[in-house]
Amino acid sequence: xxxxRIAVLGDRDSVLGFQALGxxxxxxxxxxxxxxILHRIAKENYAVVYLTETLxxxxxxxxxxxxxxxxxxxxxxxxxxxxLGIGMRNIKAAVERAVxxxxx
Amino acid sequence: MxxxxxxxxxxxxxxxxxxxxxxxxxxxxxxxKRDELMKRFLDTVREVRALRAQVExxxxxxxxxxxxxxALMSGPAMEQALMYPKQSVELDMTFxxxxxxxxxxxxxRTRTKDNGDIYPYGFANTxxxxxxxxxxxxxxxxxxLKLAEIEKTAQMLAEEIEKTRRRVNALEYVVIPDTEDTIxxxxxxxxxxxxxxxxxxxxxxDMLLAQAIEEQKARDARALxxxx
Numbered sequence: 001x002x003x004x005r006i007a008v009l010g011d012r013d014s015v016l017g018f019q020a021l022g023x024x025x026x027x028x029x030x031x032x033x034x035x036x037i038l039h040r041i042a043k044e045n046y047a048v049v050y051l052t053e054t055l056x057x058x059x060x061x062x063x064x065x066x067x068x069x070x071x072x073x074x075x076x077x078x079x080x081x082x083x084l085g086i087g088m089r090n091i092k093a094a095v096e097r098a099v100x101x102x103x104x
Numbered sequence: 105m106x107x108x109x110x111x112x113x114x115x116x117x118x119x120x121x122x123x124x125x126x127x128x129x130x131x132x133x134x135x136x137k138r139d140e141l142m143k144r145f146l147d148t149v150r151e152v153r154a155l156r157a158q159v160e161x162x163x164x165x166x167x168x169x170x171x172x173x174x175a176l177m178s179g180p181a182m183e184q185a186l187m188y189p190k191q192s193v194e195l196d197m198t199f200x201x202x203x204x205x206x207x208x209x210x211x212x213r214t215r216t217k218d219n220g221d222i223y224p225y226g227f228a229n230t231x232x233x234x235x236x237x238x239x240x241x242x243x244x245x246x247x248x249l250k251l252a253e254i255e256k257t258a259q260m261l262a263e264e265i266e267k268t269r270r271r272v273n274a275l276e277y278v279v280i281p282d283t284e285d286t287i288x289x290x291x292x293x294x295x296x297x298x299x300x301x302x303x304x305x306x307x308x309x310d311m312l313l314a315q316a317i318e319e320q321k322a323r324d325a326r327a328l329x330x331x332x
Contacts, residue, residue, distance in 0.1 A: 003213075004195040006249075016183065017170055017241045020224050022192035022214070047197045047210065048252045068263050070208060071197070073256035077248070080167050083160045091152055094258055098145055098265040 010052035031058035052079030112293035131275040169237035185225035207257040
């Protein structure tokens with residue numbers, strides 16, 4: 001059983017707290033930087049990547065790349081600015097993908 | 105009616121009948137798989153929605169506490185306090201097999217066992233609000249991990265359902281009807297050939313009979329001639 005790490009990607013204020021808990025926090029300035037870091041850590045042994053929704057807006061393509069892969073699981077979390085509802089929308093999208101229509 | 109491009113022979117007919125049986129069996133199995141996957145998926149999705157709402161709300165509260173904490177402390181001081189974690193989290197990942205889809209199960213280990221021992225800083229230079237924020241975040245982390253697990257599960261199930269649904273539909277609306285049509289076409293063609301052969305034989309038999317009668321008549325006539 002291999003052991004994996006957890007990464008948190010987001011703006012400085014949003015990720016600092018996670019750093020204190022021992023997760024690997026990656027404070028980034030913008031989506032460009034986040035993109036390069038995401039692709040880099042996807043190759044390393046990170047099982048879960050928490051990504052702030054603010055960044056996720058600009059990184060749809062990159063997230064879609066890992067959607068069907070087993071690792072990393074990219075999970076959106078609200079950043080400092082509050083929830084943008086993207087996480088919820090993704091669930092809806094998954095339902096639509098599976099069922100054909102949103103039935104929930 | 106879409107007939108496949110095959111030769112209407114008996115061998116082809118046998119082959120197609122076998123193919124149809126396999127397709128129908130596969131269709132039934134895949135349909136069962138899809139239904140079960142769907143059931144699991146909907147359960148998971150319901151769970152994800154509830155948990156996500158909860159996690160988002162809690163995280164917002166944590167962010168709020170961090171904001172309060174940072175208002176009471178200088179930026180660099182807070183960064184310094186949080187930069188070097190005492191706690192470290194490691195994740196064990198195992199897999200669970202749901203209808204042949206491998207989904208992850210996370211189990212996480214922390215280095216320090218005591219939950220009160222998570223603060224990576226001395227209490228002298230930091231505000232009490234920071235303690236609260238860090239503690240609250242530690243609590244949310246549990247739910248966040250569970251969320252990661254079931255959300256990934258939901259994503260992977262969705263993918264598998266999509267694939268299975270495509271297969272079921274392809275079998276149901278293309279492969280099976282096409283094969284049935286082709287089988288009917290070949291059967292009809294073979295029957296037609298049989299009938300053609302029968303009529304041809306009857307015709308030939310008639311002709312041979314007529315010829316034999318002609319010959320017999322000629323022979324009778326010759327014999328009668330000689331007799332006279």
